[in-house]
Amino acid sequence: MRVRSGTPSAAVVLSCLLVLLTGCGGSGRVSRDGATCTGELGGPGPVYLTAWFHTGTPAEARTMREQVVQFNAAQHEVQVRLTEIPAASYPGVVADAAATGNLPDILDFDGPYLYNYAYYGMLAPLDSCVPGALRAGLLPSIRQQGSYAGQLYGIGTGDSGLGLFVRPSALREIGARLPTGVADAWTASQFSSILERLRQAGYRQPLDLQMNQARPGGSREWFSYGFAPVIWSAGGDLINRSGYRTAQGVLNSPASVRALSSVQSWFRAGLVNPNRDGTAFARGQAAISWGGSWMYGGYHQVLGDDLKVVPLPRFGARPSSGLGSWQWGITSNAINGDAAWRFLSYLLQARQVLRVARANGAIPATRAAIRQAPAFAPGGPEQLYVQQLEAGIARARPQTPAYPAITAAFSAAFLDITRGGNVRRALDTAAGQIDRNLAAHHYYQPSEP
Numbered sequence: 001m002r003v004r005s006g007t008p009s010a011a012v013v014l015s016c017l018l019v020l021l022t023g024c025g026g027s028g029r030v031s032r033d034g035a036t037c038t039g040e041l042g043g044p045g046p047v048y049l050t051a052w053f054h055t056g057t058p059a060e061a062r063t064m065r066e067q068v069v070q071f072n073a074a075q076h077e078v079q080v081r082l083t084e085i086p087a088a089s090y091p092g093v094v095a096d097a098a099a100t101g102n103l104p105d106i107l108d109f110d111g112p113y114l115y116n117y118a119y120y121g122m123l124a125p126l127d128s129c130v131p132g133a134l135r136a137g138l139l140p141s142i143r144q145q146g147s148y149a150g151q152l153y154g155i156g157t158g159d160s161g162l163g164l165f166v167r168p169s170a171l172r173e174i175g176a177r178l179p180t181g182v183a184d185a186w187t188a189s190q191f192s193s194i195l196e197r198l199r200q201a202g203y204r205q206p207l208d209l210q211m212n213q214a215r216p217g218g219s220r221e222w223f224s225y226g227f228a229p230v231i232w233s234a235g236g237d238l239i240n241r242s243g244y245r246t247a248q249g250v251l252n253s254p255a256s257v258r259a260l261s262s263v264q265s266w267f268r269a270g271l272v273n274p275n276r277d278g279t280a281f282a283r284g285q286a287a288i289s290w291g292g293s294w295m296y297g298g299y300h301q302v303l304g305d306d307l308k309v310v311p312l313p314r315f316g317a318r319p320s321s322g323l324g325s326w327q328w329g330i331t332s333n334a335i336n337g338d339a340a341w342r343f344l345s346y347l348l349q350a351r352q353v354l355r356v357a358r359a360n361g362a363i364p365a366t367r368a369a370i371r372q373a374p375a376f377a378p379g380g381p382e383q384l385y386v387q388q389l390e391a392g393i394a395r396a397r398p399q400t401p402a403y404p405a406i407t408a409a410f411s412a413a414f415l416d417i418t419r420g421g422n423v424r425r426a427l428d429t430a431a432g433q434i435d436r437n438l439a440a441h442h443y444y445q446p447s448e449p
Helices: 011-019 056-072 086-097 112-120 133-136 140-147 167-175 188-200 221-236 254-268 291-301 335-349 348-359 381-388 403-418 423-440
Strands: 045-057 078-086 106-110 164-167 288-294 308-310 324-328
Touching: 045 086, 056 078, 056 106, 056 348, 078 086, 078 112, 078 335, 086 112, 086 254, 106 254, 106 335, 112 140, 112 324, 112 403, 164 167, 164 221, 164 291, 164 423, 167 335, 167 423, 188 254, 188 288, 221 254, 221 288, 254 381, 291 423, 308 381, 308 423, 324 335, 335 348, 403 423
Parallel strands: 045 078, 045 106
Antiparallel strands: 106 324, 164 288, 164 308
16 A cells, blocks of 8 residues: 555544445445446446546556546447546545445545445445456455455555665665565664664664654555554554454554564664655665655665665564555446446556556556566565565555554554653553444444444
């Protein structure tokens, strides 16, 4: 998931709005029983569909517009009308549309919100639409993130991953070893030592954690996406995934407290660059940047060969990373599921997947596309991301309708910790907020809507 979306209050707004929904897709014309596609478009003349798309990078938006124009020109049975919505306001706009019954036929959405959307009946299942060969050719992480309650509701054209962007020249200068893969990732203590040595070598604040995202207009989702792997690696989690009924004992576990205390120590020692304009690593102010796969292209343009991606440090027995990106789904308001799927299947062709990947830096969602992308092939500079996805090292954020409440609570706790707050108290508060949301929604039982 790329995390450029969302205002600081987007998750809270979404959660509050969706409390009002009790099956907002009930007036839709696609089946809610798994038969979204029948195999026939039906009826004479073209089917006109509406599709909503968040405005990502300029290159991504331009590519999306071109794809729609070319799809419409290549055939006349299905015609798509695209509406672009600013990414910062996108979750709230979608929630408003759901509450008033005005969802489009086709919707793109940030991956972890799928579970909330599916729970409230906003999405139609895709199982009857997706051919077996296409399903088998998707990265496992794409299928995982797109599924809820045993059904597939969304498919992304790309995925994402986390890693440390490092300057090999800076690490050679201090005599630090360079990890070659996830099997020899630095431990948290080794990483802390490297940061101290980099400071002694002249990098006053050597670590970039993308803290510019905490500023107005940034994405608070970054702090859940980027740093949930810290507690996953330590053995904790954002919620107990056995039943999804409590965050107590996992979010605020001793292992989670220890892991985030290590992160806090970097701030207290002055090792973290504030990165106010997002350019600290590219301009040489930081020697290591904790970031997402979508950032590789921009860094490579500036740094060339003095750039390498290595795994995140381990805070426990296992390495960890994140996954997820924006996905496409068919809403339960869609006038024709088969027509909507025809457009989505076009976007999932290898050529189209690669076009989007080049525009936004995503990891191609299909193995067919990855085979045509040398950067992600064995030995390629971005192969680590594919390795993490296929080896199960990367994890999805919690697959529960409570996710908007979870991410709001955790991101607030993380920022409190980075500002010197008591780690245990911040995590206790977040766990309590999550549990109250779960109880208020009767633990999001599938039969409730």
